Amino acid sequence: MSTAFSEPTNSPSAAIPEAERSLDYRQLADAVLAGHAVTHAEALAILQSPNEDLLAVMDAAFRVRRAHFGLTVQLYFLMNAKSGLCPEDCNYCSQSKVSSAPVPKYNILQRDQLMAAAELAAQRQAKTYCLVISARGPNEREMKAVEEIVPEIKAKYGLDICACLGLLTAEQARRLKAAGVDRVNHNLNTSEDYYAKICTTHTHADRVQTLHHVRDAGLEICSGGIIGMGETHDDIISMAMQLRELKAESIPVNFLNSIDGTPLQQTTHLTPQDCLRALAMFRLVNPTSELRISGGRELHLRSLQPLGLYAANSMFVGDYLTTSGQPPEQDYQMIRDLGFEVTGGVRSDADTGTGRADVDSTSLPITPPALAPITLRGGCGGSSCGSGNCGGN
Numbered sequence: 021m022s023t024a025f026s027e028p029t030n031s032p033s034a035a036i037p038e039a040e041r042s043l044d045y046r047q048l049a050d051a052v053l054a055g056h057a058v059t060h061a062e063a064l065a066i067l068q069s070p071n072e073d074l075l076a077v078m079d080a081a082f083r084v085r086r087a088h089f090g091l092t093v094q095l096y097f098l099m100n101a102k103s104g105l106c107p108e109d110c111n112y113c114s115q116s117k118v119s120s121a122p123v124p125k126y127n128i129l130q131r132d133q134l135m136a137a138a139e140l141a142a143q144r145q146a147k148t149y150c151l152v153i154s155a156r157g158p159n160e161r162e163m164k165a166v167e168e169i170v171p172e173i174k175a176k177y178g179l180d181i182c183a184c185l186g187l188l189t190a191e192q193a194r195r196l197k198a199a200g201v202d203r204v205n206h207n208l209n210t211s212e213d214y215y216a217k218i219c220t221t222h223t224h225a226d227r228v229q230t231l232h233h234v235r236d237a238g239l240e241i242c243s244g245g246i247i248g249m250g251e252t253h254d255d256i257i258s259m260a261m262q263l264r265e266l267k268a269e270s271i272p273v274n275f276l277n278s279i280d281g282t283p284l285q286q287t288t289h290l291t292p293q294d295c296l297r298a299l300a301m302f303r304l305v306n307p308t309s310e311l312r313i314s315g316g317r318e319l320h321l322r323s324l325q326p327l328g329l330y331a332a333n334s335m336f337v338g339d340y341l342t343t344s345g346q347p348p349e350q351d352y353q354m355i356r357d358l359g360f361e362v363t364g365g366v367r368s369d370a371d372t373g374t375g376r377a378d379v380d381s382t383s384l385p386i387t388p389p390a391l392a393p394i395t396l397r398g399g400c401g402g403s404s405c406g407s408g409n410c411g412g413n
């Protein structure tokens with residue numbers, strides 16, 4: 021299938037001539053819906069599109085988002101189950117051994133604390149409870165804790181479980197599957213070429229290996245990255261296309277929250293338009309994947325935050341790992357104002373253990389619940405840590 025460029029080109033290039041950057045975004049969206057795989061050049065044209073094209077770019081992304089996800093928004097809830105004790109050196113992460121950021125430090129939480137967080141996730145209409153630890157990978161004690169708590173959470177609250185535990189062996193992935201984990205988060209974070217610039221204690225290949233273990237175990241893949249770490253547009257596109265090859269069911273896109281005390285402190289210069297172009301590019305490259313606006317949403321999208329949901333169909337509700345999100349009520353209001361609706365959450369009777377909504381077909385009215393106070397959090401600037409998503413997610 022041809023590209024949507026006025027002068028078609030397939031050449032992967034860091035510098036497409038201006039004349040060739042005239043992209044018909046609507047035509048590209050239609051081509052994607054007909055099965056076209058976005059080329060590197062097309063993806064680059066989206067990331068380099070001028071601000072005056074922004075609404076046309078978002079319209080193209082929305083055409084694809086609407087075809088696959090309608091007007092629904094899936095909410096995710098993060099729980100930092102082990103914080104601040106990681107031996108890895110991910111430069112963006114406030115929990116790394118090279119960070120002096122004052123984050124909470126604690127070992128894996130007790131059962132009651134993890135269950136209390138699950139109850140809050142259910143109250144907040146989250147579809148998925150993301151159980152995160154800061155670690156290179158889980159030790160046996162942590163594996164057992166996850167294996168014990170997951171069936172209990174699923175039985176009582178009906179939440180989907182995404183485990184973010186760091187690098188996994190094939191056997192650990194199989195054990196998580198057997199315990200009832202639905203999905204594993206482990207982010208690529210950036211391109212293979214750029215990876216050594218942000219981390220030296222493990223490699224991009226290590227991360228990809230874990231994702232293969234996850235797939236081989238029959239688990240869904242949640243994997244995304246962090247924008248704003250000094251990478252090039254080509255790096256971002258390379259990551260988006262690798263996630264397409266991996267058929268990631270879920271892609272969290274973080275925008276670096278450059279936390280003081282980390283090697284990447286005060287290095288991010290993203291604009292809201294940059295963030296929206298990135299989200300649109302990820303949507304067009306990965307049309308059927310869940311796309312989640314993750315860490316850095318409020319910080320970098322600012323007043324343009326609602327526009328992100330024209331490309332993405334998912335977001336976190338509540339706080340990130342070591343940084344605060346906006347109050348859930350504002351999230352619900354934003355979704356309502358857009359005319360979108362939360363889907364796949366747990367019915368309000370979930371806290372009594374009576375079950376969950378029909379995830380495939382039930383959209384829930386957004387009614388901000390009375391929230392129980394909970395202060396169990398810590399972690400990165402962002403999110404899925406053990407997976408290295410800390411800029412964000």
Ligand code: SF4
Pocket residue numbers: 106107108109110113114115116117153154155156186400404405406407408409410
């Ligand atoms: S991103 Fe994850 S693996 Fe990297 S330092 Fe943070 S907690 Fe450790």
